Amino acid sequence: MKTEYSIGLSHSTIGTLKKTKLFFPVLLAMVFHCFSTAQESKVDLVTDSILPVHLEEVIVISSYNKALEHKSHHKPLSTLDEYLESSNKVNMIKRGAYAWEPVLNDMSSERLSITIDGMRVFGACTDKMDPITSYVDVSNLSDVHVASGQQGAEQGTTIGGGIDLRLEKSNFKPKGWVGSVETGGETNNEAQIIGGELNYSDEAFYVDTDVIYRKAENYTAGGGEEVPFSQFEKYNISANAGYKVSDDQQILASFIYDEARDVGYPALPMDVSLARAFIGSISWKQSNFVGDLKNWETKLYANSITHIMDDSQRPDVPIRMDMPGWSDTYGYYSQAELTLNHHKFLMKLDGFYNRSLAEMTMYPNNPNEREMFMLTWPDVRTINSGFYAEDEINLKESSLKLSTRLAIQGFNVADEFGLNSLRIFYPEMNQRQTRFLKSVSAAYHKKFKTLHVNGGLSYGDRAPSVSEGFGFYLFNSFDNHDYIGDPDLKNEKAIETNVKVSLPLKKINIGLEANYFHTMDFIIGEVNPDLSVMTIGAEGVKVYKNLEYADLYNISLDTKYEITPELLWTGLISYHRGTDQDGQNLPFISPIAYNSMMQYTTGTFSGSLTMRGAADQVNFNPVFGEDRSNAYTVFSMALGKSFPVNNDTVYVKAGVENIFDEFYSTYTDWNNIPRMGRNFFMTISYAIN
Amino acid sequence: MKTIKFFLATLILSMTFISCSDNNDDPIVISENPLEDFNMLISFKANNHSVEIYSEQQQFSVGYNELFFRIKDDASDNYITNADVTWKPIMHMTSMMHSCPNSMVSKTNDTSVYTGYTVFQMPGNLDEYWELTIEYTVEGQTYNATERIEVNAPTDGKKTVNVFMGSDDTRYVLAMMPMTPEVAVNDFSAKLFKMENMMSFPAVKNYKVHIDPRMPSMGNHSSPNNEDLIFDTSSDTYMGKLSLTMTGYWKINLKVENETGEVLKGEDITEENESSSLFFELEF
Numbered sequence A: 001m002k003t004e005y006s007i008g009l010s011h012s013t014i015g016t017l018k019k020t021k022l023f024f025p026v027l028l029a030m031v032f033h034c035f036s037t038a039q040e041s042k043v044d045l046v047t048d049s050i051l052p053v054h055l056e057e058v059i060v061i062s063s064y065n066k067a068l069e070h071k072s073h074h075k076p077l078s079t080l081d082e083y084l085e086s087s088n089k090v091n092m093i094k095r096g097a098y099a100w101e102p103v104l105n106d107m108s109s110e111r112l113s114i115t116i117d118g119m120r121v122f123g124a125c126t127d128k129m130d131p132i133t134s135y136v137d138v139s140n141l142s143d144v145h146v147a148s149g150q151q152g153a154e155q156g157t158t159i160g161g162g163i164d165l166r167l168e169k170s171n172f173k174p175k176g177w178v179g180s181v182e183t184g185g186e187t188n189n190e191a192q193i194i195g196g197e198l199n200y201s202d203e204a205f206y207v208d209t210d211v212i213y214r215k216a217e218n219y220t221a222g223g224g225e226e227v228p229f230s231q232f233e234k235y236n237i238s239a240n241a242g243y244k245v246s247d248d249q250q251i252l253a254s255f256i257y258d259e260a261r262d263v264g265y266p267a268l269p270m271d272v273s274l275a276r277a278f279i280g281s282i283s284w285k286q287s288n289f290v291g292d293l294k295n296w297e298t299k300l301y302a303n304s305i306t307h308i309m310d311d312s313q314r315p316d317v318p319i320r321m322d323m324p325g326w327s328d329t330y331g332y333y334s335q336a337e338l339t340l341n342h343h344k345f346l347m348k349l350d351g352f353y354n355r356s357l358a359e360m361t362m363y364p365n366n367p368n369e370r371e372m373f374m375l376t377w378p379d380v381r382t383i384n385s386g387f388y389a390e391d392e393i394n395l396k397e398s399s400l401k402l403s404t405r406l407a408i409q410g411f412n413v414a415d416e417f418g419l420n421s422l423r424i425f426y427p428e429m430n431q432r433q434t435r436f437l438k439s440v441s442a443a444y445h446k447k448f449k450t451l452h453v454n455g456g457l458s459y460g461d462r463a464p465s466v467s468e469g470f471g472f473y474l475f476n477s478f479d480n481h482d483y484i485g486d487p488d489l490k491n492e493k494a495i496e497t498n499v500k501v502s503l504p505l506k507k508i509n510i511g512l513e514a515n516y517f518h519t520m521d522f523i524i525g526e527v528n529p530d531l532s533v534m535t536i537g538a539e540g541v542k543v544y545k546n547l548e549y550a551d552l553y554n555i556s557l558d559t560k561y562e563i564t565p566e567l568l569w570t571g572l573i574s575y576h577r578g579t580d581q582d583g584q585n586l587p588f589i590s591p592i593a594y595n596s597m598m599q600y601t602t603g604t605f606s607g608s609l610t611m612r613g614a615a616d617q618v619n620f621n622p623v624f625g626e627d628r629s630n631a632y633t634v635f636s637m638a639l640g641k642s643f644p645v646n647n648d649t650v651y652v653k654a655g656v657e658n659i660f661d662e663f664y665s666t667y668t669d670w671n672n673i674p675r676m677g678r679n680f681f682m683t684i685s686y687a688i689n
Numbered sequence B: 001m002k003t004i005k006f007f008l009a010t011l012i013l014s015m016t017f018i019s020c021s022d023n024n025d026d027p028i029v030i031s032e033n034p035l036e037d038f039n040m041l042i043s044f045k046a047n048n049h050s051v052e053i054y055s056e057q058q059q060f061s062v063g064y065n066e067l068f069f070r071i072k073d074d075a076s077d078n079y080i081t082n083a084d085v086t087w088k089p090i091m092h093m094t095s096m097m098h099s100c101p102n103s104m105v106s107k108t109n110d111t112s113v114y115t116g117y118t119v120f121q122m123p124g125n126l127d128e129y130w131e132l133t134i135e136y137t138v139e140g141q142t143y144n145a146t147e148r149i150e151v152n153a154p155t156d157g158k159k160t161v162n163v164f165m166g167s168d169d170t171r172y173v174l175a176m177m178p179m180t181p182e183v184a185v186n187d188f189s190a191k192l193f194k195m196e197n198m199m200s201f202p203a204v205k206n207y208k209v210h211i212d213p214r215m216p217s218m219g220n221h222s223s224p225n226n227e228d229l230i231f232d233t234s235s236d237t238y239m240g241k242l243s244l245t246m247t248g249y250w251k252i253n254l255k256v257e258n259e260t261g262e263v264l265k266g267e268d269i270t271e272e273n274e275s276s277s278l279f280f281e282l283e284f
Helices: A008-022 A024-035 A064-069 A080-085 A416-425 A466-470 B002-019
Strands: A040-042 A057-060 A090-093 A101-104 A112-116 A141-148 A161-167 A176-186 A192-201 A205-216 A232-246 A249-263 A271-288 A294-310 A320-340 A343-363 A372-395 A398-413 A432-448 A451-462 A474-476 A481-484 A492-504 A508-520 A523-527 A540-546 A549-562 A567-580 A593-602 A605-614 A632-645 A648-657 A679-688 B039-046 B049-055 B063-073 B084-092 B114-120 B129-138 B141-149 B161-165 B171-176 B185-194 B208-215 B227-232 B237-243 B249-257 B263-265 B279-283
Touching: A080 A090, A080 A141, A101 A112, A101 A161, A320 A372, A372 A416, A372 A466, A398 A416, A398 A466, A416 B185, A466 A540, A481 A523, B039 B141, B049 B141, B063 B129, B063 B171, B084 B114, B161 B263, B171 B249, B185 B208, B185 B227, B208 B237
Parallel strands: A112 A161, A481 A540
Antiparallel strands: A040 A057, A057 A141, A090 A101, A141 A161, A176 A192, A176 A679, A192 A205, A205 A232, A232 A249, A249 A271, A271 A294, A294 A320, A320 A343, A343 A372, A372 A398, A398 A432, A432 A451, A451 A492, A474 A481, A492 A508, A508 A549, A523 A540, A549 A567, A567 A593, A593 A605, A605 A632, A632 A648, A648 A679, B039 B049, B049 B063, B063 B114, B084 B129, B129 B141, B161 B171, B171 B185, B185 B237, B208 B227, B208 B249, B227 B237, B249 B263, B249 B279
C-alpha cells in the first residue's frame, strides 16, 4: 500500500509529514531545545493552538552530545536529582547525597505520579530511600515533564502532580553512527563520573546505548565538616531501539539497568548495600488508527526493583538488621488522539499490577536467641485499571482543556503471614479491597492583549500508598516514630485551583502563579499512645489516619529579562503554606525561597552565576521532627566552552558551587543534615560525529 | 481488534490474580494405630499387660503434657477397651514426695485409647525422679502399673510453668497450654491449680491472668490487642489472646488476680520494672 509512495521526492515529504505527527512531542522537544537558552522554561505542547493551556514545566536534561547543544545547565554531568532541584517547581527531600525524593507543590511520592516514559515504577524501600528518580540517570533522559496537580493525571492518579521522565531516543533521525564520551569530577566529595553513548540511527532503524558510572566519597559540609556515610556508587546502562515496520508503523523497545551499591544515608540509621532496577518496555506506534483516531501508541512494560538496606557499616547500632524490599510492576497503556474541528481529544487506557514485599530481620545481641522477623510490606498486590480522556477546545482568543481520569484500584494482601500480622491491629481487616478513583479537571487560558491568564479548577483523589495502607512498623527517623498502616483509610481527595498571569513582553517575561489545594481526608501519621514502639530508641508509634482536611498554598513569581541577546537574567521567588483543619503546620512545607541567575551565552562560550536561597522556616511542625531551618543564600558559577577537535567537538565546563562555603541545611534536609560545602567541578565531553 | 484482544488478555490475567484461592483442606488419614501420629514416650510391662504412653511431644516435659495411652493384653495381643482408669504421678524427692496437677483419665473416641494431662512442675535428676502409677479395672479386676518416668526440662529451655506462693499464702501452679506461636493474634490459654496439699492440686476457677508480652531484646517492645486470660468453664482453662508482632523470643509477663481482683502474684511492666516475677517464655 504505502510502497506506492516510496519512490522519489514525494516519499520523503510524506514520510516527514507522518513522522512529524508521530513524533510530535519529540520534535517539539527539539524545537524547544533550539529556542531554549535558559536552563529550563515553560513549554507549551500544542502546535496548532495559538493559546496553549498547559502549565507544564520541562526540565531539559543535557546529557552527552546534547550537552554540546545545550550549554544550558550549569553542570552537565550532575545527578538527575540536581537537575530536578534546579527546577522552579520541584524540591528534593534529602537523606544523603543520593536518591533524593522529589516534592512538587509540597507533596511527595505517594501524592505524585512519577513515571518513566509513562511507565509506573514503584520503589522497593519502605523508608522512601529509593524514589523512582534514583533508578534512571541523566544519560537515559531527554527531558522531564512536570505537571502540577490534576494536569499530571495523564500518567496516573495523583494529587500533587505528575513528573514524567522522558527517555532519550534517536527516533529515526538519519544521523548514522554517533558517539560521545563524557567525564567529570568534583572536588568536594571526590566524585568521578564517566559516561559514554553510542547510537546508530537511520530512517528505518535506530539503536541507542549509553552507560554511566558515578562514584563519590563522603562530602564535606560548609566549614569543612565531613558528613559520614554520604558516599555512593552507581552505574546505569540502557539501550533503546526502534524499527519502522512501515512508514506508518514502528515498534520500539527500551531497557534500563540501574544499580547502586554502598550508598550512604547520613540522615538515616541505615545504608543501602544494593538498589537495583530492571526497567523494560516494548511499544507499538502508528500514526493512523481506526477511523479518525491518530497517533496510536501502545506500550507494554515491566520493571523489577530490589532494594537492600543494611547497617553493617555502622559502628554503633542498638540491633543489627537486614531490610530487603522488592517491587515488581507490570503495566500497559494504549492511547490515541482525535482531532475534530476545534477539539483535540486524547484517550488513554492504562493499567498496572504491582507487587510490593519488604521484610525485616533483626539479629538479637544475645547470640542464643532466634532472629526476629517481620514483613513490613506484606506482599501487597495492587492492580489498577484506568481510563483517561482529555479534550482541548480551541476557542476564540482562548482555549479550554477538560480532562478526566477514572480508575479502579484493588489491593490484595497476598501473604498469609503479613495478613495475620496486620490483623493484630485490624482483626476485621479484609484480605482484598477495591477502590474507585476519579479525577476531573478544567483548565482555561485567555489572552487579554498582551496579558495571558490561565486558570484551572480540578478534583482528584488517590488511594493510600502501600506504606500508608499496609505498612508494619516502618521507622521514620525524622520524627523518630514507628508507623503502622491502616487498610481502612479513606481515599484522599483534593480540590485544586490555580491561576497564572503572565506578561510576555519583548525582552521581559513576568509570570505570577498560584495554586491552592484543599485536601480532604489528608493522610498523615498520628501518634497512638497505646502502642509500644518496635524500633529501639523510637519515641512512639504513629498510625496513618485521615485528617479532616489540609490546605496547601503555593505562590510563585518568575521573571525573565533578556538584557542583551547574550545576557539573560531569570529570577524566581516562591511562598508556600500548609496547614491542617486546626491551623497546625504541615510538615515539609517550604519557607519563602528564591533563586536568581545571570547567564551569558555567545557562540561557543557560556557562563552563569546563580544565587539560591530561602528565608527562615517560620512555619514548621515539631511533632514531625521539624525544627526551624535557618535562612541561607548560596552562590554558584560555571563557565563552559566548546572547541572543535578535528571534526569532533569537545565541550569543557567548569564551575564552583557554594562559592562562599556556607554551612546550611534546608527544610528538605532529613534530620538537618548539612548540605555540601564549596565544590569545584569540571566536565569534559567529547562527541564523535 | 488488537486492542480488544489485548484488553481481553489483560482482563483474563487480572481475573486469574483475583480468583486464586487458598486451599486448606486437610487430607483425612485412616490408620490402624490410632496413635500412629504421636510419639511413644514409654512402654512398660505389668500384670502381663503392656502400657504404652504417647504424646505429641518427644519427651515428658516440665509443664503441661497431654498424654494418651493404651493397655495391651500381652496374651491375646489385643488392646483393652473401656477399662476404668485412674493415674497418679508422684515425684520422689530426697526429703519428700509430692504429686502434680493432673486431670482425670478419660476415654477417647477410640475405646482402647485413654487420655489425660499432667503438669510436671520440675524435672527429675539423678537423685529425684517421677513415677507414674496407672490403676485400671478390667472385668471387675483392678490392676496397678507403676513405672519410673524421665521428666526433662523443655528442649528449648523456655519456661511454661510457674509454681508460686500467692499473697494469700497459698501455693499455686500456673501452666501454659501448648501452642504454635505465629506472628498474629494467637489463642492463648493456661491452667491454674491450687496446691491444697502434697497430693492434691485442684483447678482454680474464676481468677484472672493478666498478660503483657514483651521482647526484652527489642527494648521491651510489646504488642497491641492482647486479651487477658479469663476462666472458661467448659474447658476448665483460662483463655485469652496473645498478639505477637514478630518472630523471636517473647517473655509473657503475668499477673494473677483472684475473684475479688486482689493480685496474688506478678507485677505490672513499667519503665523501671522490665519484667514480672511471673512469666512464660516463647521463642519461634
